[in-house]
Amino acid sequence: MAASGWGSAPVPPPEAARPVRPTPLLLQGQDYFFRSPVKNLDFQEHVHRHDLVDEGDGSPVPCVLVLARAADMEMNALSIALAERGIRMARVDADRCVDLPLTVYTDAPLLELDRWLLRPLLVWRRHFELSALQVEPGTLAGAYAVDQWGSVANWLSTRADWAHVNPARASAHLDRLTQLSDASAFGLAVPRTMVTTRPGRTRPGGARCIVKTAGRHLLEPRPGVQHGLFPRPLETSRSGDVPEPAPVIVQEYVPSDTELRVFVVGERTLAFQVDKLDPAQLWVDPEAVRVTPVDVPPRLADRLLALARHWRLQVAAFDLLVAGGDHVFLEVNVNCDWRWFEHRAEDERVSDAVHEWVAARFKELLRAGKGR
Numbered sequence: 231m232a233a234s235g236w237g238s239a240p241v242p243p244p245e246a247a248r249p250v251r252p253t254p255l256l257l258q259g260q261d262y263f264f265r266s267p268v269k270n271l272d273f274q275e276h277v278h279r280h281d282l283v284d285e286g287d288g289s290p291v292p293c294v295l296v297l298a299r300a301a302d303m304e305m306n307a308l309s310i311a312l313a314e315r316g317i318r319m320a321r322v323d324a325d326r327c328v329d330l331p332l333t334v335y336t337d338a339p340l341l342e343l344d345r346w347l348l349r350p351l352l353v354w355r356r357h358f359e360l361s362a363l364q365v366e367p368g369t370l371a372g373a374y375a376v377d378q379w380g381s382v383a384n385w386l387s388t389r390a391d392w393a394h395v396n397p398a399r400a401s402a403h404l405d406r407l408t409q410l411s412d413a414s415a416f417g418l419a420v421p422r423t424m425v426t427t428r429p430g431r432t433r434p435g436g437a438r439c440i441v442k443t444a445g446r447h448l449l450e451p452r453p454g455v456q457h458g459l460f461p462r463p464l465e466t467s468r469s470g471d472v473p474e475p476a477p478v479i480v481q482e483y484v485p486s487d488t489e490l491r492v493f494v495v496g497e498r499t500l501a502f503q504v505d506k507l508d509p510a511q512l513w514v515d516p517e518a519v520r521v522t523p524v525d526v527p528p529r530l531a532d533r534l535l536a537l538a539r540h541w542r543l544q545v546a547a548f549d550l551l552v553a554g555g556d557h558v559f560l561e562v563n564v565n566c567d568w569r570w571f572e573h574r575a576e577d578e579r580v581s582d583a584v585h586e587w588v589a590a591r592f593k594e595l596l597r598a599g600k601g602r
Contacts, residue, residue, distance in 0.1 A: 252472050255429060255441050255462070262458025264448075266301045266362065268325045274309045275321060278346065288347065290340050293318035294592055295350035295392075297358040297383055299325045303569050304584075305356070311585035317592055320348050322386075324362040325454060327379060334382070339391040351595040352588065354395040355387040356565040361450035393595055395588070400542035401564050406444060406479065413559040416537050418550075420559050422482040427474045429464055435482030439464040442479040463508075484558050486551035492526055493568055494538045494546050495583040499526040502571045521574035530557050537562070544591075545584060 270276070277283050294312060298305045300323050312319045320343050322330065333342040340349050360380050365372035387398040410420045422434035429441055441464045448456045464480060489504040505520040526534075534548050547566030551558040568580040 251475065254474055254476070254478075255464075256443055256459050256478060259462075260458050260460065262460065264456045264458075266299065266325065266450075266454045266456055268300045268323075268364070268454060270300055270323075270326065271303075271306045272309045272319075272321050273306070274313050274319050277313075279344075285346070290347045290349040291318050292351050292592075292596055293320045293348045294588060295319075295341075295348070295353045295386070296321045297324070297353070297355040297386065299323050299357045299359065299362050301325075302357050304567055304581075305354075307569065307581060308585060308588065311581075312589060312592075315589045317589060318348070320346070320350070322358070322383075324358045324360065324379075324383075325364055328364050328375060334386065339389070350392050352393045352395065352592050353386060353389070354588075355383070355398060356396075358383055359450060362453050364453050367452060393591070395545060395591075396543050396564050404541055404562070404564060406442075406561055409562055410559070412540065413537060416533055416540070418533055418537075418559040419553075419556050421484050424480050425477050426480055427477050428471065429474060429478055429480050430471045432480045434480060438483035440481045440483050442481060444477055444479050484551050484553050486553045486558070488552045490524070490526075490548075490550045490552060490557070491571060492530070492534055492548040492550065493566065493580045493583075494534055494543065494548065495580065496544055496587045497535060498583055498587075499531040499534060500579050500583060501526045502575055502577075504571075516570070516574075519574065521571050523575050523577040523579070527557075544587070 278285070294308075294317060296302075296305050296308070296319060298321060302323075305321065309319045309321070322332070322343070331342070331344045335341065340347060342348070360376050360383075363372075363376055363379060365375045384398070387394065407423070407425065410423055414420045424432050424434045425444060426432045429439075433439060440461050442461045443459045445459075447459055449459055450456050463483070489506070490501050491504055492499055492501040501524050503522045503524045505522075507518070511519055530550075537548075538544075538546060541562070543562070543564060545566065547563040547568070549560040549563070551560060568584070572578050572580060
């Protein structure tokens with residue numbers, strides 16, 4: 231068949247209709263949306279930038295180096311706490327690092343950040359997500375910046391001549407499935423779990439189930455725009471045998487009396503009881519969640535501390551169910567946030583413990599000669 235203006239050339243056939251993919255289970259009905267601000271609220275950065283402190287004689291200043299993002303309120307509070315103790319903290323935020331004046335020396339444990347010459351003794355990477363870089367997604371220039379910053383941030387997070395909080399060499403591959411396997415090996419109860427692209431066919435435990443992400447709880451398709459990806463009940467009437475575009479975790483539903491969030495800080499354990507109606511309520515309706523400071527049972531504390539040592543974690547948060555007197559491990563959060571729990575519980579024990587631990591570790595490294 232020929233078309234007018236095409237001579238004898240055949241008319242291109244209409245493109246075959248592409249099947250419409252159903253929305254992935256974990257994206258259905260997820261209304262959580264957060265725009266992460268990029269305003270700099272770091273106390274030490276402000277006072278140094280405005281020449282409100284004595285910069286010394288130009289010698290390298292020992293410091294704590296943090297790789298985070300502007301909205302990391304835990305690190306904003308740490309900046310103030312370390313300043314009160316006379317400890318310099320410097321910061322590289324993923325959402326503020328494009329065009330940042332930075333030079334890192336490879337033959338000496340030094341870096342120049344803006345106009346300051348610093349010698350990091352302790353490095354803490356948390357929430358430094360490459361998706362937060364202020365570049366245009368899908369462009370060559372954007373891909374270039376993300377790749378370069380990713381490589382350098384990974385190097386800064388693993389340099390052997392600096393000490394690290396939650397060393398990336400040990401924690402970077404601590405995925406949820408590894409966590410469950412290790413927790414079980416250390417004597418903790420864990421839910422029956424499967425990973426599948428066919429959640430409608432899967433019933434670990436044979437009854438009610440929960441669907442969870444195998445990856446992050448927050449997706450950032452554009453810099454600063456975060457969408458929630460939270461646990462939800464598996465509804466067979468909606469899932470059927472429809473394949474998912476990516477694997478998800480399907481876990482047996484464990485009826486529980488309450489939940490615990492246990493923070494490990496060095497060799498200390500500090501816990502909050504968290505009472506909520508469903509797994510996603512912590513994010514979608516936080517004002518309805520009740521948070522209460524509680525003590526950690528000694529046997530549970532011993533197991534969590536042993537796990538933290540095994541994973542080489544110094545600051546982390548464990549989520550557990552309390553079910554019939556037993557504690558069921560759900561996950562450990564390496565980049566954990568604690569200020570929200572403290573605010574709800576009107577209890578700042580975790581902040582105090584973190585600030586004390588970081589300051590003590592810094593002073594230990596300084597005494598060992600790392601600061602010369």
